[in-house]
Amino acid sequence: MSTVETRDFLVVGAGVIGINIARELKRRHPDASVTVLEKEPRTGEHASGRNSGVLHAGFYYTADSLKAKFTRDGNRALTEYCDEKGIFLNKCGKLVVAATEEEDRLIDELLARGRNNGVELQEVTAEEAREIEPRAKTLRRAIFSPTTSSADPRTVIAQMEADARDEGIDIRCNAGYVKSSGNRVETRGGIFEAGHVVNAAGLHADQVARQFGFSKDHAILPFKGIYLKSKEPPGAYRTHIYPVPDLDYPFLGVHFTITVDGVTKIGPTAIPAFWRENYNGLDRFDLKDFIEIGLRSASLFTASEFNFSKLALTEMRKYSRKHLVALADRLATGVDVANFTEWGKPGIRAQLVNTKQRKLEMDFVLEGDNRSTHVLNAVSPGWTCSIPFSAYVVDYLENNLSSYP
Numbered sequence: 001m002s003t004v005e006t007r008d009f010l011v012v013g014a015g016v017i018g019i020n021i022a023r024e025l026k027r028r029h030p031d032a033s034v035t036v037l038e039k040e041p042r043t044g045e046h047a048s049g050r051n052s053g054v055l056h057a058g059f060y061y062t063a064d065s066l067k068a069k070f071t072r073d074g075n076r077a078l079t080e081y082c083d084e085k086g087i088f089l090n091k092c093g094k095l096v097v098a099a100t101e102e103e104d105r106l107i108d109e110l111l112a113r114g115r116n117n118g119v120e121l122q123e124v125t126a127e128e129a130r131e132i133e134p135r136a137k138t139l140r141r142a143i144f145s146p147t148t149s150s151a152d153p154r155t156v157i158a159q160m161e162a163d164a165r166d167e168g169i170d171i172r173c174n175a176g177y178v179k180s181s182g183n184r185v186e187t188r189g190g191i192f193e194a195g196h197v198v199n200a201a202g203l204h205a206d207q208v209a210r211q212f213g214f215s216k217d218h219a220i221l222p223f224k225g226i227y228l229k230s231k232e233p234p235g236a237y238r239t240h241i242y243p244v245p246d247l248d249y250p251f252l253g254v255h256f257t258i259t260v261d262g263v264t265k266i267g268p269t270a271i272p273a274f275w276r277e278n279y280n281g282l283d284r285f286d287l288k289d290f291i292e293i294g295l296r297s298a299s300l301f302t303a304s305e306f307n308f309s310k311l312a313l314t315e316m317r318k319y320s321r322k323h324l325v326a327l328a329d330r331l332a333t334g335v336d337v338a339n340f341t342e343w344g345k346p347g348i349r350a351q352l353v354n355t356k357q358r359k360l361e362m363d364f365v366l367e368g369d370n371r372s373t374h375v376l377n378a379v380s381p382g383w384t385c386s387i388p389f390s391a392y393v394v395d396y397l398e399n400n401l402s403s404y405p
């Protein structure tokens with residue numbers, strides 16, 4: 001019979017959210033035993049190591065949202081963390097440009113959101129925008145966000161993992177959560193008796209939550225983000241350039257991201273994925289998952305609050321390199337399709353759908369009781385938000401521990 005290990009806190013998922021929750025738990029409860037279970041051979045194999053690496057500023061979201069508060073605070077916290085740990089940040093800032101009259105009108109809404117959220121923004125004329133980024137194209141004005149920057153997500157998670165281990169947190173790779181019964185948790189790396197389980201399983205968070213009786217009205221709908229890398233030398237673009245997004249969706253539209261080494265990439269898309277880990281070709285194909293996601297997508301395709309059929313068809317077109325480059329061409333001058341021949345590493349968004357209301361959840365969602373806590377919809381900008389959002393998850397957990405019998 002295999003031995004059973006006892007843990008005060010068992011966190012499922014070693015992405016930025018799981019690792020930061022574990023660190024916060026250890027900070028508040030130094031004597032508690034904290035283990036993080038990761039199904040992959042290393043941490044950050046999914047969204048946390050495959051994202052755009054942009055530290056967002058927090059002006060896309062309405063002030064009543066968790067995303068607004070935690071993006072603003074998270075940008076500061078992650079900037080401080082990177083500065084303290086000597087992780088290079090490209091403090092390049094970002095321009096949001098408007099290509100049409102309608103987008104120009106929405107600039108006011110974004111500026112208002114930024115003001116309400118306490119985010120530093122500058123409204124600039126088209127001429128001033130070109131002084132900041134000579135290649136930026138905009139109708140008559142733009143927004144400059146000086147606090148938007150970028151870092152290498154793999155470097156960040158590697159540092160967070162190292163810090164967590166130094167603090168006495170046990171991170172177990174190749175130890176995927178399988179199932180649980182009461183407090184007993186079966187994993188690919190042994191059996192645990194857990195005081196409290198925290199589910200930060202990203203793309204699989206809804207499946208884990210269901211085993212605890214949660215996520216009844218929610219399910220993951222995966223969206224794939226692909227990128228095209230520019231062949232132009234570092235420095236060809238100075239700042240990130242984003243379009244005005246469609247505020248009805250949680251995606252920001254195809255944009256230019258400047259990586260830490262000054263290289264530019266365009267993307268990411270939000271193309272519906274056929275299964276949760278549908279990164280490349282048939283890699284990581286999972287028949288059960290394919291059927292589940294396929295049925296959900298087909299059902300939403302026929303009727304949804306967010307016009308999934310239109311979104312899916314619009315996004316699918318972005319598999320075309322020419323089309324993706326044409327979208328980027330709306331934002332900047334001198335965009336030549338010949339410079340965009342190499343696809344970057346794709347990422348998949350663990351986007352949550354409310355299955356009853358048939359709508360996309362726009363904010364982070366937490367569910368739980370005194371036995372378990374479930375982080376659902378930790379989508380972009382979850383990486384930026386990770387430090388303060390994880391503290392909020394632990395507040396939520398502690399509140400449940402004290403209020404349930």
Ligand SMILES: Cc1cc2nc3c(=O)[nH]c(=O)nc-3n(C[C@H](O)[C@H](O)[C@H](O)COP(=O)(O)OP(=O)(O)OC[C@H]3O[C@@H](n4cnc5c(N)ncnc54)[C@H](O)[C@@H]3O)c2cc1C
Nearest residue numbers: 013015016017039048051052054177202225347381382384
């Ligand atoms: C294309 C793309 C671009 C993005 N760009 C940005 C950006 O520029 N800025 C920003 O702030 N945010 C960005 N995001 C969002 C950001 O990456 C996520 O919000 C964040 O990484 C979520 O972290 P996580 O820990 O919840 O998820 P993940 O990193 O996915 O971690 C979940 C972990 O759980 C593990 N797991 C799953 N199932 C199990 C199981 N059964 N047992 C054990 N372990 C399990 C997985 O292997 C994984 O390591 C982007 C996301 C994508 C996809």
